[in-house]
Amino acid sequence: MKAVVLIKNGSAFKAFEIREIPKPSVMQGEVLIKVAAFGLNFADGMARNGMYKEAPPLPAVLGYDVAGTIEEIGDGVQNLKKGDRVTAMTRFGGYAAYAVTNASAVAIIPDQLDAATATALTTQYCTAFYAASEMVNLHNGNKVLIQSGAGGVGTALIQFAKYKQCEIFATAGSGDKINYLKQLGAHHPINYNTENFETVIKKITGQKGVNVIFDAVGGKSVKKGMRLLAPGGRLVCYGAAALSNKNIFGKIKTALQFGFYHPAMLMMPSKSIIGINMLAIADSQPAVIERCLSAVMKLYEAGIFAPEIAKVFNANEIAEAHDFLEKRKSIGKVVVQW
Secondary structure, three states, X not given: OXXXXXXXXXXXXXXXXXXXXXXXXXXXXXXXXXXXXXXXXXXXXXXXXXXXXXXOOOOEOOOOEEEEEEEEEOOOOOOOOOOOEEEEEOOOOOOEOEEEEEHHHEEEOOOOOOHHXXXXXXXXXXXXXXXXXXXXXXOOOOEEEXXXXXXXXXXXXXXXXXXXXXXXXXXXXXXXXXXXXXXXXXXXXXXXXXXXXXXXXXXXXXXXXXXXXXXXXXXXXXXXXXXXXXXXXXXEXXXXXXXXXXXXXXXXXXXXXXXXOOHHHHHOOOOEEEEOXXXXXXXXXXXXXXXXXXXXXXXXXXXXXXXXXXEEEEHHHHHHHHHHHHOOOXXXXXXXXX
């Protein structure tokens, strides 16, 4: 089968080759999916640059989410059958014509849902749902800050917070993205390149701050976020874009900018820091992934979740797709199709 193979770390234009590799075998509890489209995630770029420790050794096939048709079913799989159109989370291996994954990470998709849009409903929307519903139970009237609001997870978080009738603060780095945040329903879109989000939010809230922060950036934004949290506030970290700096001194500087926190520093003001790594959850608690994916599909069918597709590339444009995502040009999900 054909696969996009990561052969070296570094520039997207030198890192990949399309190769013929063996089709994966199906084990008990797994399904084989003929892939129509696969999604890109921020972690893909980190893996390409050799900065994601969980990535497999080179040569490697990356990819966390796919959409396509089930071609083979492993023993013990129920509620799925050959020919079902599905979207699925993969633990790498998604950049290929065929991908194998645990049946618990697979959801049947309606006929009218295109493969590109379906890819967004797995890793990114499941991350958002897990963060906002399982780790943090949002309530009507909560003041919520969503960093990187124009990304795939950010879009999902804004849609969910709107559904929960929260007051939404969201950040982005360009005028086009600020307009997008307004269209999504963010009450207070903030351009972090022209405004200090901490100052803006303190002014709007009368120095009271916010109840929940979803942070995909890391570094100094976490430290600012801790200052913004009201008593009982929760800061949810699900990414660290700031750590994408390839320079070792830049990495050290960014790591220090996160700040250092002792339990007493959290107890006295009653604040919480929550970290999320969906790969770790999928490895240790597949039932959680199954539950989240089922909930995401119901919210999509109800019209609450509506993924935005930034751009669809062909597989031979994988370098351009990575470059597009890495330069933060995207609004929504970046997808690659065969």
